[in-house]
Structure formats: C-alpha cells, structure tokens
Amino acid sequence: MIIFAKKLYVSLTCQKTSHNFTKIAFKPLHTNLFNIVLISFFLTIGCGNLYSQEIKNKKKPLPAVKQTDKENTAITDTIKLDTVKAKKTFLDGKVRYKAKDYAKIDQKKKLITLYNEAELYYKDVELKSGIIVLNYEKDEVYAGRIKDSAGVLTQYPNFKQGSSEVQPDSIRFNFKTKKALIYNSRTKQGELNIKASVTKKENDSVYFLKGARITTAQDIDNPEYYFQTSRIKFVPGKKIVAGLTQLVIADVPTPLALPYGFFPLSKEKSVSGIIIPSYNDSNTRGFSLQNGGYYFALSDNYDLTVLGDYYTNGSYAMRFESAYAKRYKYRGNVNIRFENLINSERGYPDYSKQNIYNIQWSHSKDTKSNPNSTFSASVNMGSSKYFKQSINQANIGSNLNNTLSSSISYNKTFNTIPGSRISLSATHSQNTQTEDIIMTLPSLQGSIDRVYPFVGKNGVKKGLIKNINLQYNVSGKNYFKTKDSLFFKPQMFDDAQLGLQQTIPLSTNFKIFKYFSAGASTTYQETWVNKTIQKEYDPAAGQTISKTVNGFDAFRTYNFSTNLGTTIYGTFNFGADKKIQSIRHVMRPSITYAYTPSFEKYYDTYAVDASGRITSEYTRFENGLYGAPGKENSNIVGFALSNTFEAKVRDSDSTKTEPKKIMLLNNLNFSTSYNFNADGKSTFGWQPVLVSGGTQFFDNKMNMNFGATLDPYAIDNGGNKIDKFNIDNGGSLFRMTSANVTVNYSFTNKGTGKEKEKNTQSQRNGGRNDDLFGTNTDLNDSRNSQFANEPERDDVITEFFNSKVPWDMTLAYSLTYSNVKRENTISGNSIMISINTDLTPKWKAGVSTGYDFVQKGVTFTQFRFERDLLSWRMAFNWQPLGTNSNWNFFIGIKSGMLSDIKWNKRSVSNR
Template sequence: MSKNKPYFTKIALKPLYTNLFNIVLLSFLLSFSSGNLYSQDIVKKKKALSSSKQTNNPIIKKTLALDSIALAKKESDTTKIDSVQPKKAFLDGKVKYKAEKYVRIEQKKKLITLYDKAELYYQDIELKAGKIVMDYEKNEVYAGRIRDSTGAFTQYPNFKQGANVIEPDSIRFNFKTKKALIYNSRSEQGEFRIKAAITKKENDSVYFLKGAIFTTSKDVDNPEYYFQTNKVKFIPGKKVVTGLTNMVIANVPTPIALPFAFFPMGKETSVSGLILPSYNDSNQRGFSLQNLGYYFALSDHYDLTVLGDYFTNGSYAMRFELSYAKRYNFRGNVNVRFENLITSERGFPDYSKQSIYNIQWSHSKDSQSSPNSSFSASVNLGSSKYFQRSINVINIGGNLNNTLSSSISYSKNFTSVPEVRMSLTATHSQNTQTEEINMTLPTLQLSVDRVYPFVGKDGIRKGFFKNINLQYNLNGRNSIVTTDSLFFKPQMFRDAKVGFQHSIPLSTNFKLFKYFSASTALNYEEIWTTKTIDRSFDTDQNIVTDKIINGFDAFRTYSFASSLGTTIYGTFNFGKDKKIKSIRHVMRPSVSYGYTPSFERFYDTYATDGSGSMNKQYTRFENGVYGAPGLNNSNNLGFDLSNTFEAKVTDRDSTKLEPKKIMLLNNLNLSTSYDLNADGVNTLAFSPVRVTGGTLLFDNKMNVNFGATLDPYAIDNSGRRINVYNIDNGGSLFRMTSSNLTLNYSLSSKGKDDPKKEKNVQGERNGGRDDDLFGTNTDLGDNRRSLFNEDDETDGEDAISEFFNSKLPWDMTFAYSLTYGNENRENKIIGNSIMISANADITPKWKAGVSTGYDFVQNGVTFTQFRFERDLLSWRMDFNWSPFGNNANWGFFIGIKSGVLSDIKWDKRSVITR
C-alpha cells in the first residue's frame, strides 16, 4: 500500500420526487380489470427457492423419461387441464443431462437450457459444451461455447457418436433425422486430423464438408502442412473423396494440386494402393526408377508388397514382401528378392551381367496355441554375393559376414509313459567366400525318456543301482553338400547322403566319499547308411578310385566313459574395517575317462600301386553322415578346472548395513587331456591346455572375454610338435601358441540398458549385428528406421525447456578385439581393431550418429558412417554418408511420417556399383 493518502470523489444521487400514490392506484385498476376471478380451494404452496440459491446450487442432474418428455409436473393451482391429448414422445431412449451452473426448463417454449460444463447423453451420442439448448418440440439440440471472465471463448463442444469425435465451435443436431450442421469442426480419423468450416451430417455414415483441411500434424489449428479443399464427401472409418485439392506447406500453397483426391481412412485394415518410386541416376547403369510397386491388403491376417526397379541399361530388380499374423497362433514374414544386374554397355570392356537373389523367412508360433508342439523358421539363403552386390540393400554386417544360415524346425511331445519327443529340422549353412553350401533336408530326432528299471515303488533314486537308467535316441539325416552353381539342381540331390544313428546310453551317478560326484556311462551305437564305397586301384587310369555302392549297410560301436568331480569353496577374509571385506573362490575340478575300442573288423585293404605290393587300410563307411568306426582304440584322461571369484565390499550407500557382492571373474576355465595310448612319435600324450575366462566390469556394462592356448611341447625347425617338453628345450613351462581378447561396452545416458532403443533386427537377419556398430542397416525400400523414439517425442517450448534442463541424451557401443599368434614362432599380432558407434541428441529435434573404427594391423580406418536426422514434427528428414571404402555411399530423405502418406517424399541416394 502507498504511504500517500488517496483522493476520493464523493457522488450523491438525489432521489426523484414523484406522485407515488397515483401511480400505484392506476396500476392496480389496470391489473384488476384485465383478470378473471375463480372461486376454488387453494393448495398450500411450498416455499420457493430464491434465484440466488438456484444459481449457487451444486451440479444439477436431470433425467427425461421418454414417455414424459412434456414434463408432467403439477401446476401450483388446480385449474382443470385441457382435454387435448399430448403428442407422442419422439425419443427412443432416455436423455440424461447435467450442468454445473444451472439447468433451465421453459415449458411454453419447449426448451431445456444447460449452462457451464453442460453434458447431454442420448443412445450412442455424447455431447459436452459450455452451453446446450434442447428443443424437444423440434427434436433438435444446439450446443456452443461460452466466454470466460477474460472474454475468451472456452468449453468448446465435443460431439461423440460411436467412435467418431468432433470438436466444433457450435453444432445443431436433430434427434429424429440424425442430421446435423457443424461449424468449425475438428475431428480425428485414423492418422488424419480434419478441420472444416461447415460440416453437414447427412446420416450416421456420410458427412459433407465445406472449406476443409486434412493433415497428419498433431496441431490441426496450426499444422506444418495440410491439404486444402472446398468440397468433401467423408465416410468415417472408410474413405474421404474430395474435389480440387491443393497441398499447403507452412501456410504457403504449393503447385501440387489434384482435380480430385481419395484418402483411405481404415483403422484396423489397410487399403491396397500404388507405391510411388524414387528417381536416381548412375554412370554404370543409367537413369532409374527404384521402389515402384503396389501394396496388396489381402486380409486382416495377410498383406503383400511388390516392389521393382528398372535402369535404362536393362538392369532390373523385383522384391516380394509378405507379412502374416494371427493373434495367439503365429506370425511371420517372407522376403524374396531378385536382381538382374548389368554393368556398363554391351561391347565395352567393363561390361558384365549377373543374376543374384535372396530369400528370407521368419516364422514364430505362439506356445499357447499348442503347448505340446512348436514350429519356427529363420531362413536366410541365396546368392553368396547378394549383400556385396545388391543395388537395394546396404548392410555392412552382411557384407563382412562370411556365413548365411537357416533353420526350420518342428517338434512335438507325445504324452505317453515314458514320454516320447520328436523333432524335424532343416538346416542350411552357406560360406559366402568359398560358395560352399551344407544342408540337411531334414534331420529327424526321436528320443524316449529315461527309464529307471531298478527304482522301487517309492520312486526314490539313491545310490549306484537305483540311479541306473537307459534311454533310446534316434537321429536321421539327409545331408547335402553343394555349391551356388548347383543349388537346387538334380545333381545336388544325387549327391545327398542319408544315414540313421541309433544310440542307447546306459548310465548312473552316485556320491563317493560324501564330497565327490561320480558318473559312469556305457553307450551303444548303430549306424545305418544307404551309400558305401569300394576303393581299389584302377590299372587303366593308374589311380586309386572309389566306387559308390548304393544299398543298405550298417556298423555298430560301443564306448565307455566316467567322470569324478567335486566343488571346493575358499574364503579369504581381510577384516570388517577394510573396504574389501572378503574374497570367495569356488573351484570345480573334474577328472574324466573315456575308452573306445578298435573296430578293425569294419576295415579292408586296397592296393596303392599297380604291383599290389603296397596296401592300405580303409573302411567302406568313409564319408558317411555319421562318420566311420575308429581303427585305433581311444584311451583318454581328461582334466577340467572351472573357477569363479566373488568379493564382498563396503557399499557406497551408507544406509545399507550389509556389504555389497561383486563378481570378479565369472569364469576361469582350464582344460586338457592325456592320451594313455600315446607312443611319443605319432601321437603325444598331453594335448595343449586351453584357458578361457570372462568377467563384467564397470557396473556390468563392459563384457570382457579372453582365451589362450598353452602347449607343453616344443617344436622343431619345421614347426612340428616333438616329444620334448618346452621347458626342457630352454623355454618356459608352456608355450603360448595363440591368445585372444575381446571387449564389448554399451552404455547410455539413460542407464545401464536403454529398453527403448530399437534393435537392428533386419541387419541381424542379413548376417550382421543387432546394434549399429557396423552402421545402421539401410534397405532402400523402407526409408530406413528412425533414430527418434516416438515415446520420447515432445513438442514446443516444453520440449526445449525439458531438454536443456537435463543431461544430453546419448548412447555408445564400443568393441575391441586383439588376437595373438605364435603357432610356429611367428610371435605377432594377427588382429588388432577397435569399433565405436555413438548417437546423441544435438537439440531436441536433431539427432546425430557415427559408426567408425580403426585396424591397427592394416593401419587403416574401418567402415565409417555418419548419420543425421531432423524431426520435423509430422515430417522426417535424414541424411547418412559413408565417405570411403568399397561401400561408399550417401543418401538423403525427407517425407511425411504417416504411413498413409508415406509416398509423399523426396528420396535421393547414390547408386552403389559393385
């Protein structure tokens, strides 16, 4: 308050002097002369509420009965009611309404007025507005907005009928005809947001709009872009047909105009339609149209996309992408790609022509549909050079990977006693460098559950005899080894090898001296085959030849194995006042013994020269699917030792009383074997010691794995192992012949693991990794996956404020690999490389990423990719660039995010010619 006294102006109202008596008398006479007098009993009136109390009442709720819409309310007097019958009620259901400020019923005008937060419900219609007026004589309702204390409009109407919602400035609706006039309406249909100056509702399924705009922008009142048209026929949930339509970007009309337009509005089902291509040019293949195609919405469970490319030099490509799904049953997709590539022009020295293809199939079955059976498929096969030479797929992981693999499996459990399990599996493994293909079409596995013949009725298995069990296993395989050029040709199937393996293991386990666990097993095997060989010396050709003998044959083997192991715990205490309180060491040593006798009876001899004086042994079962019987007996002792190290340390959180457990080494394993039949010349007794280990560091964010091979024997000048220990040859106890170290480190600003970060599933299927360490997988047909996460998107000033008040969002993936070789005293680093991938938010709407690395052996930068993306609200823009290498390329894309308008884009990419 101010210290100075304010000045006040006093205003006095001087009353007017009138002839009050004459005025009152005249009013009384006029009123009395125009009235009618009745003699009747007067009902005692209830005390009426003052208008102020009515206004300040809480929310008033009313319900209109359909058969009493005329509001059969008793009058204050007993005047006889007119004998004319009231009109029949027009409504077919109850009308419920309420308002916060007041509800006014005017019977003479047949009006009900609801004011301030008014709501009206009738059948499937819900109407909310600042003011609602219902004329129950004309069967109409009017709704509009009201002004607040500042004079601004508020409480806009919200009209909902079924699943359709409209938010206009005002609305007029007829209950009987179901027609409506809507002014400045706003509604959502699927991904579209629609705003119209005037909307006429013809019936429940047809609307006519005037002065309308369509957009996928979140803010329909201030969109980044929209389609403007004056005449529209709108069928909710199905389609929109318009007259002359013009595209407007940033409130600037563009030259893009159509005489008419059709927009699909399906929510659950997709609509078939044309996929517009992108234009490119190449010095090697000329001008091109890429990704021209058609989308087929076959049904609710299936859809098909057909895409094609064409180059002016004659190159072309076709792609078929089928997706299918049935809830609680199965889901999957099939991709078939074919490319006929022509480089340069016919007659030029660099002219070449090749055809490549790739087939991918992924299928998974819901376990709930059939608990006792399962079916899955993961197929990736085709030309070995597809990912290196494709004009449509840029996948560095697939380019660097040397193997394509596939698996299709079906399994079923038979609930019998004992239980029987059966599975059929088809596998495929393809080396992209040698172009060799190994397939099994199929593999049959059948097993009968273990049977314990010596267990009593109590079911207790304890001791040597009661734990004796036997099992039956059947394994059948049709194995095919072929190449790219013979794939699925008749010769491929003629070279197939078929075999069956029957095995009956008899085993038991028991405790020995309380602290040792012992097991022993006797295994019987019988191998069936359909092809054998007859080896002999061909005197005409002067070479040794193998003749294929088609027909059933079999051999039988048996072996014995046993093992003995225990667990040793050791704890080293350093004191309760120390930071490291104790270290726990767990050792699991084990000794195993295996014996397999010689099966020399399955061996024959053949002459190695024309004289027949030199003979060698062979078995007719060589090159069989399940191998051949052993000629020499095997008599080995095995030694294994596994270790884990765990520590208890003081927790950084002082409120916690218990120490924190941390893992020092997840595993440290040592293994070797000793051959009891070694003669010291052809075979050496000890095999090299293999050491492997791994641990997690930095709060389990870094995965460390290492391994080494230690050989106790020395080598001669030719690099051959000799029966002399390395320590006796002037060296150390062990000679390290190889070692390796790998580090993997992934972290982000959001914590240890970012659950929202999308995995590169398609890149992994192509043969790469599921992260972006080798760059993002770029399929030129799908506009590339976005760096943004839809759940993290925010708009306007709130997004900027939130961003700058928090840490910079980022994530990073780091990998390091080191390999050392010393097999023949080369003593050098064979491999030494580092790979890094990082992504960060430069601003709330800008994201950037990079994938790169360095090879310290080759002294060169590995694959490098730069990624940039701008979130333009309803649009998206990205640019990616690989500056050098065989896969150097760049690509720019800008387009609408919405799937309905995904063809509105500009996509420009460099064409890779390999």
C-alpha cells in the same frame, strides 16, 4: 332489479387421456331467483356429464332409432369438445443432462438451457460444451463456447454420435432429421485430422465440408503442413473426396496441387494402395525408378507388399514381403527378393549380367496353442553375393555379412510312460566368401526318457545300483555339401549322403567319501549309411582310385567312460572394516577316463604297387556322416578345472548394513588330456592346455572374454612339433600357440529403463544385432522411422535442456595372437565403435566406424542424421569409404497412409 355483467369465459379442464378441454360460455342473465336456480341446475348436470365420460357404462346402451324424417336436420351438441390436438414431441427417448452453474427450463418457449460444463445425453448422442440450448418443441439442440473471467472463449463443444466425434466452435443439430450445421469443426479419422470452417451433416454417413484442411499433424489449428481444399464430401470410415487440393507447408502454398483428392479411410489397421517409386540414377545402370509397387491388405491375418526397381539399361529387381499372424496361434513374415543385374551396356568390355536372390522366412508358434508341439523357422538363404552386390539401399548395412544360416524345426512330445519326443528339422549354413553350402534336409532326432530298472518301490534313486539308467536316442539326416552355383541342381542331390545312428547309453552316478561325485557310463552305437567308398590302385595311372558304392551298410561301436569330480570352496577374509571384506574362490576339478576298443574288422587293405609289398589300410566308412570306427584303441584320461571368483565389498550406500556381492571372474577354465596310445609321431601323449575365461565390469556393461592355447611340446627348426617337451628343449613349460581377447562395451546415459532397439533386420540378414556395421533402414518406408511411434511431449525442450544430452555407445575390440610355428604375429587387431546421440530433441545423429591395425585401414563407416519434423521425417545416411561409398537423403511424411509423399535423392552408385 336487473344487473348487467361483463362477458365471462370459464374454462374447466377434464382429466382425460385425450387432453380435450370443455368450454362453456355465459351470456348476460336476469338476476331473478328462478333463473339463478335453473342455471345452477344446468351447471351441475353439465359438470356431471363431463366426469361421467371417464366411467364405463356397465349397462347395454339403447339401440339407435332411425330418423323417419326425409328432411336432413343437423343435430348439434351444445357442449363441444376441443378439436385441436396437442403436438407430439419427437424426443421419445430419455434425455439426461447436467451443468455446473444452472439448468433453466422455459415451458413457454420449450427451451432447456445448460450453462458451464454442460453435458447432454440422448440415445447415441453425447454433447459436452460451455452452453447447450435444447428446443424440445423443434427437436433441435445448439451448443457453443463461453467466455471465462478473462474474456477468453473456452469449453469448446464436443459432439459424439456413435463412432464419429467432432470438436467445433459451435453446432446446431436436429434430432428428427439427423442434420447438423457445424462451424470450425475438428475431427479425427484414423491418422488424418480434418478442420473445416463450415460442415453440413446430411445424415449419419455423409458430411459436406467447406473451406477444409487435411493433415496428419497433431496440432490441427497450427499444423506444419496440410492439404487445403474448398469443398469435401466426407464419408466416415470409408473415404474423403475433395475438390481442388493443394499442399501447404508452413502456411505457404506450394505448386503441388491436384484437380481432386481422394483419401481412403478404413477402420482396419491398413488398406491396400499404390507405393510411389523414387527416382535415381547410376553410372553403370542409367536412370531408374526404385521401390515402387503395391501394398495388398489381404485380410486381418496377412498382407502382401510387392516392390520393384527398374533401370534404363535393363536391370530390374522384385521384392515380395508378407507378414502374417493369428492370435494365440502363430506369427511370422516372408521376404523374397530377386535382382537381375546388368552392368554397363552390351558390347562394352565391362558388360556383365547376373541374377541374385535372397529368401527370408521367420515363423514362431504360440506355446499356448499346443504345449506338446512346437514349430519354428528362421530362414536366410540365397546367392552368396546378394548382400554385396544388391542395388537396394536397405542392404547397405549387411554387405559385410560372411555367413547365411537357416533352421526349420518341428518338435513333438508324447505323454507316454516313459516319455518320448521327436524332432524334425532342416538346417542350412552358407559361407559367402567360399560359397560353400552345407545343408541337412531333413534331420531327425528322437529319444525316450531315462528308465531306472533297479529303482525301488519308493522311487528313491540312491546308490550305485538304483541309479543305473538307460535310454534310447536316434538321429538321422539327409546331408548335402555343395557350391552356390550347384544349389538345388541335380548334382547336389546326386552327392547327398543319408545316414541314421542309434544310441543306447547306460549310466549311473554315486558318491564316494561323501565329497566326491562319481559316474560311469557305457554307450552302444549302431550307424547306418547309404554310401560307402572302395579304393583300388590303378597301375596304369599310378594312383589310388576311390569309388562310391551305393547301398545300405552299417557298423557298430561301443565305449566306456567314467568321471570323478568335487567342489572346493575357499574364502579369504580381510575384515568387516575393509573396502573388500572377503573374496570367495570356487574350484570344480574333474577327471575323466574314456576307453574305446579297436574296430579293425571294418578296415580293408589295398596294394600300392604291383608287387603288393606296400599296402595301405582304409575303412569303407570314411567321410561318413557320423564319422568312422576307430582302428586303434582310444585310451584317454582328461583333466579339467573351472574357477569362479567373487567378492563382498562394503556398499557405498551407508544405510545398507549388508555387503554387496560382485563377480570378479565369471569363469576361468583349464582343460587338457593324455592319450596312453600315442605313438609320438602323428599323435602325442599330452594335448595342449586350453585356457578360457570371461568377466564383466562396470555393472555388467563391459564383457571381456579371453582364451589361449598352451602346447607342452617343442618344435624343430622347420616348425614341426616333436616328441619332446618344450622345457627340455630350452624353453618355458608351455609354448603359447594362440591367444585371443574380445571386449564389448555398451553404455548409455538414457537410464536402464530404455533399452537400445536391436537391429532386427540386420539379424535376419545374418549380421549383428547392433549397429557396429551400420543400420539397414529403408529410407523409402517412413514406418521404419524411430520417430514414428514416439508420443508428443509438451515440455520436451525444457526437459531436454534440464538434463544431459542423451547418447549411447557400443564398443567392440578384438585381438588375436598366433605363434604355431614361431611366427609370433598379431593376426587380428581391430576396434569398432558405434555412437548415437540426440543433439537436440528433434535432431538425432549416429556414426559407426572402426580401424584395423593389421591391415592399417578404416573399416566400414556410416554417418547417420535424422530430423523429426513433427509430421515429417528427414534422414541422411553417408558411407564415405569403400566400394559401396554412397549417400542418401530422404524427406517424407511419417504417416503410413501418406508415406508416398516423399522426396529421395541418392548419390550415383558404381555397384
């Protein structure tokens, strides 16, 4: 019996690393016993051969035998291996993924689908989205949004590779080619936000964008302004090159367009670039371009800004500003400003020309770098008329400064026994009214710590003898006194004075009757100078002639002093049930005695007339750096009394059991002295009583200081002091010759957590740290805006109207009374006030003004307005009074990268 069967294919898989498959085909067979057994035998041998291929044959194979046939016969194996190799996938790294709803794997389509809060991590690629589909056969990934229950698209993709991050609507990325296709991408590069309808990622460093907008606004989907361009080549961290670029404000295209746009990008904090000048005009100097120049980002440690102004009448100005810093070492800045001012035109009667300059340098050293040495600098020097005549708007708030001062110092401490230290410094003080300049270049200070030669082995310093100590101090200076016009000219150095003074004080202190502290000291001084004077009488001229003698000279002096003081406590109790429970009064009286002998040996005489009958005495050390030795004995006793008053009051908070301490008077001081050697003509026995004090009110927000001078002697009809007490002349015990009081009040409703920003540039210019004299804001540099670094708040409008309108105020009042010669006048009486407020969350306003009651006029007045336009800033400053009256309007982008996009308009200046 013959049975026919359908054609059958059986596939047997062998476990080999090559993943080959062996296929055996069976044809219809006759069903007799012999054939069945034969087929079973062959099948068994076939399977055995397949599996035996995995086992290495330990025996040496037989050598191959050469075919002697000339006929080329092909030998084919009846069992063929599969020649189709499996495709190796590109994903050779570890893939990590997760999703909130599900992660589905389709082996047939080679797909992994992640849904809802999906995340995928592969090498340096991080992808988060609503839905992610990974095709590991094509090495591609797709990510997109999903709809929530209300049908709103949510969970936008966030694609991050290395330092680049993109937030599109959807993205398709190929892991093998590194290319991507991105739709409605949103990315941030430094201060720039970029959105494009279609983005093609060519490789890791080049992107091509279509239909893009560039802005610094925080809301990239609804920006208040942007630069619209049709195509962009974007190199992350380096540059953006755009085609036709047009400025769009509030979705309204403006006529401001460029054929191409270039936006430099850098991972550094700043990049070099041109600073676009602003246009202005003047009655006396013509048209001008101001504040144009170049910013050099030289390195991470220092930079340089070069700015200049040019006027059509020939006036110009240059400014060099540099900031430098090295972490844990030092930091500082240098400003050099020069202006060549020409008024009117040559040939006109009001024509004038002058050069003014100003140099500022501040430097501070980190104490961590070397605790044994410090170096600091605060320099503000230049022309006395610089701030009054400067044509730069930034100096408007400093034109009332009357002094310029500088100090450069280096201090070194030596860890010796006893310890020692040395200090080198240079100082400068300049009066801008009189144009007098006083300068020390350099000044030396050195000292050796106190030495206790009689202290015991246990180191206890107690008693008169064991407390005896001495030390050594040295001071030297090279002193200049000159005028502004002679500053750093040869005559200034010819008039220099050089001197050095060495001092050895010897002192001790001890207790008397347990409650009194006593001290005694004596001091030896030796003074060296390089210049002295010589006086002679010239009969022909009929006057005394003083000559300067160059050469080394010295004098030596010594003195003795002692003091005695104690502390007295007084308490006045009013009861625990009273509002004021007690008042505490602390008195610290002290008495001092100082004696200095006469040093007549340093005095000479010269004849006044030819007969020599009238002579005058003088010392060749007159007008020296460290004074001159005294001719008369100095025998003076001094009295001082200091007082403080504080009270304990019941706290308004009923939960607190302890009373609250408040200060009534921080200090109330009285001091005077008596000279035993007074002659009653040029000198008087009792010196005026000096009274000074100060206190604080309203939780230390108001500071009040006062002072007075009380003279016990009377004056004659000519206003000259006479040796007669005022009370014996029909007057009171004391005659008040002068008095003053100052009040400063600063308060705000913004809370104690927000301190008012100090006017640091005004301080560098020699002015106040507040804005009573106005601010020095440079309207051409948007980085100075107080809005520049403020973070955006979502509920700022609601927060504003749910609270009080924020404001701060600074009030200063000064009163001076003079009555030296019975003039009985108020020599000074003025009030100054500065108010700043936030009218709305985006509007800020401020005013600085004052009134002089003596001169009967308004002092310097400035009105300030500023508007936060999100990515933009608008400011308006107005000084309506005085010779410097002007106004200034500015609007520009706050970003430092795009700060050249601005418009500045100023009033016509007469300066």
